[in-house]
């Protein structure tokens with residue numbers, strides 16, 4: 130059973146994003162907050178159809194935001210060096226993810242491409258997809274998430290280069306506000322050889338388009 134008493138970071142050190150203070154929000158507090166929103170939108174939280182809604186919403190939030198309970202660096206801590214001299218690009222694409230925008234708390238749905246050029250260490254490929262999820266299952270901006278994934282891989286594997294490309298649709302733009310369905314946002318972070326070496330960047334882009 131997941132724990133529903135979540136430690137919540139009240140204050141962040143902006144340089145490290147580490148919490149400096151923690152408080153515990155109980156499940157009851159979270160459900161009461163949902164009931165408040167139900168009242169605020171003009172409905173009756175006591176009618177039959179809504180009675181269990183606060184509990185369901187809190188369960189759903191536990192899933193949507195499970196990334197806060199994970200440490201992506203730990204996911205990449207098991208590395209391998211025995212690759213028989215393999216020295217080329219390792220690339221995973223079409224990694225689907227669901228995130229939530231930190232401004233409106235509505236879904237960001239998209240795919241990530243993650244690539245690195247190993248120096249010595251490689252990592253199990255499913256771990257890269259887990260890192261994408263660990264950052265996606267938090268309140269995010271697409272720009273931040275792109276940079277965080279790249280930084281995490283860089284720190285763990287110390288590769289020759291890292292590339293992360295994210296394509297996503299933001300429901301805060303498609304279903305509200307400017308209401309432009311179908312608009313896709315693309316962000317990328319390239320580092321090391323994918324930045325400095327034009328040939329390597331070209332080879333990467335060939336794989337991306339393949």
Ligand SMILES: [Zn+2]
Nearest residue numbers: 230232233301
């Ligand atoms: Zn938004």
